[in-house]
Amino acid sequence: xxxxxxxxxxxxxxxxxxxxxxxxxxxxxxxxxxxxxxxxxxxxxxxxxxxxxxxxxxxxxxxxxxxxxxxxxxxxxxxxxxxxxxxxxxxxxxxxxxxxxxxxxxxxxxxxxxxxxxxxxxxxxxxxxxxxxxxxxxxxxxxxxxxxxxxxxxxxxxxxxxxxxxxxxxxxxxxxxxxxxxxxxxxxxxxxxxxxxxxxxxxxxxxxxxxxxxxxxxxxxxxxxxxxxxxxxxxxxxxxxxxxxxxxxxxxxxxxxxxxxxxxxxxxxxxxxxxxxxxxxxxxxxxxxxxxxxxxxxxxxxxxxxxxxxxxxxxxxxxxxxxxxxxxxxxxxxxxxxxxxxxxxxxxxxxxxxxxxxxxxxxxxxxxxxxxxxxxxxxxxxxxxxxxxxxxxxxxxxxxxxxxxxxxxxxxxxxxxxxxxxxxxxxxxxxxxxxxxxxxxxxxxxxxxxxxxxxxxxxxxxxxxxxxxxxxxxxxxxxxxxxxxxxxxxxxxxxxxxxxxxxxxxxxxxxxxxxxxxxxxxxxxxxxxxx
Numbered sequence: 094x095x096x097x098x099x100x101x102x103x104x105x106x107x108x109x110x111x112x113x114x115x116x117x118x119x120x121x122x123x124x125x126x127x128x129x130x131x132x133x134x135x136x137x138x139x140x141x142x143x144x145x146x147x148x149x150x151x152x153x154x155x156x157x158x159x160x161x162x163x164x165x166x167x168x169x170x171x172x173x174x175x176x177x178x179x180x181x182x183x184x185x186x187x188x189x190x191x192x193x194x195x196x197x198x199x200x201x202x203x204x205x206x207x208x209x210x211x212x213x214x215x216x217x218x219x220x221x222x223x224x225x226x227x228x229x230x231x232x233x234x235x236x237x238x239x240x241x242x243x244x245x246x247x248x249x250x251x252x253x254x255x256x257x258x259x260x261x262x263x264x265x266x267x268x269x270x271x272x273x274x275x276x277x278x279x280x281x282x283x284x285x286x287x288x289x290x291x292x293x294x295x296x297x298x299x300x301x302x303x304x305x306x307x308x309x310x311x312x313x314x315x316x317x318x319x320x321x322x323x324x325x326x327x328x329x330x331x332x333x334x335x336x337x338x339x340x341x342x343x344x345x346x347x348x349x350x351x352x353x354x355x356x357x358x359x360x361x362x363x364x365x366x367x368x369x370x371x372x373x374x375x376x377x378x379x380x381x382x383x384x385x386x387x388x389x390x391x392x393x394x395x396x397x398x399x400x401x402x403x404x405x406x407x408x409x410x411x412x413x414x415x416x417x418x419x420x421x422x423x424x425x426x427x428x429x430x431x432x433x434x435x436x437x438x439x440x441x442x443x444x445x446x447x448x449x450x451x452x453x454x455x456x457x458x459x460x461x462x463x464x465x466x467x468x469x470x471x472x473x474x475x476x477x478x479x480x481x482x483x484x485x486x487x488x489x490x491x492x493x494x495x496x497x498x499x500x501x502x503x504x505x506x507x508x509x510x511x512x513x514x515x516x517x518x519x520x521x522x523x524x525x526x527x528x529x530x531x532x533x534x535x536x537x538x539x540x541x542x543x544x545x546x547x548x549x550x551x552x553x554x555x556x557x558x559x560x561x562x563x564x565x566x567x568x569x570x571x572x573x574x575x576x577x578x579x580x581x582x583x584x585x586x587x588x589x590x591x592x593x594x595x596x597x598x599x600x601x602x603x604x605x606x607x608x609x610x611x612x613x614x615x616x617x618x619x620x621x622x623x624x
């Protein structure tokens with residue numbers, strides 16, 4: 094039984110009514126309380142099942158004190174509220190029989206006790222990835238007056254060491270859901286969606302995963318050594334230096350240049366590394382230093398494990414283009430940045446076009462490349478999703494195209510802070526454009542534009558809040574792309590912003606095929622036959 098510090102005893106029902114009916118509903122000071130006559134005596138609990146709210150007064154009591162909710166067969170111990178199936182706990186109340194009457198004590202337990210119980214139950218729901226239960230526990234946390242953002246802090250601490258290859262989309266998406274949470278401060282349902290999607294995505298990503306420990310070593314932070322360790326995929330040394338910096342009082346801002354440099358040292362993991370740097374920075378800023386070390390360690394692991402796309406034949410021109418960036422360019426070969434320069438240009442031609450614009454301001458080149466990537470997103474050939482007999486390199490879909498926009502958003506943020514990184518950022522944006530343009534068509538998609546961009550983005554936000562997507566990887570790309578596009582459109586002229594909005598609008602409202610059963614079978618047979 095829950096220990097109560099205060100008493101608030103209230104009359105519930107006459108004893109004879111409870112004993113005659115065995116189960117009755119009592120309304121006590123606005124609460125619905127179910128009373129049961131059991132072999133162990135009269136017991137009281139919330140009438141609403143903590144699962145989905147069905148009336149427990151219509152349930153069944155068996156044995157000494159086992160209550161079954163007949164809707165979904167959940168079973169509770171009426172003495173303690175324990176859920177025998179490991180789900181939400183049932184609130185029970187102390188009972189006294191005073192003469193002919195039943196009295197119940199409806200006083201609330203102390204805050205610390207209620208908070209601890211909710212967090213323990215939230216952890217159970219997190220470990221089992223119970224989406225609905227996570228929502229209920231966060232709602233309970235809010236109801237008792239807890240800090241809703243504590244739920245995110247707990248989710249980070251429960252998951253960061255279970256991400257085998259470091260930061261996932263779950264943490265990146267959490268940053269954007271958190272931004273939206275702050276915007277929706279007068280909409281409790283929308284705010285709960287933002288918390289729920291963040292926590293549940295992290296829970297899904299680490300479901301049934303063991304811990305993947307980090308080195309406990311700690312040495313002095315040295316930026317050059319730190320970058321060398323990441324380049325050499327030496328996690329132990331990079332982690333030791335990161336820990337050393339944190340112990341010396343360094344914060345995210347002190348690491349940000351190094352992390353951005355490492356993220357852009359290669360065309361890393363199709364742009365994810367730099368995106369993750371920006372998102373981790375926002376989470377630390379909003380949630381505080383208590384989660385800084387877990388997020389930074391996870392981020393470093395992700396950068397170390399990231400695939401280095403510039404090492405594959407498709408993007409090998411990137412390294413030579415980067416070398417050429419600092420070389421003088423004749424005025425005759427210089428071009429003014431315009432998105433049309435990249436239209437239809439493959440990877441090498443896209444890199445050449447970026448080089449030809451390097452005398453212009455980085456921001457001007459950036460804007461043109463952003464619009465070029467948005468044009469590709471707008472013109473993605475949706476028939477690509479239905480093709481079966483394609484090579485693995487042809488496994489291109491909507492989500493690949495969104496990275497051209499979300500990566501651009503990260504490039505602008507980090508390169509404005511560290512201008513020496515503009516060449517890497519711009520050339521990698523050109524890689525995105527060159528790779529994706531092969532999967533576009535010239536169809537007319539002007540109908541996806543919107544005259545009022547502010548209203549258009551607000552509608553996209555509302556759609557994203559109730560996305561209805563079965564996979565987190567889809568919903569997280571929705572929120573990341575919408576937020577990134579909205580931020581960038583605030584810095585663009587009307588015509589360019591219209592292209593970016595139309596691209597995202599089409600993406601959100603178009604069919605997205607994720608499971609390619611026949612294509613997978615075709616590629617697998619071909620692969621095995623060539624072994």
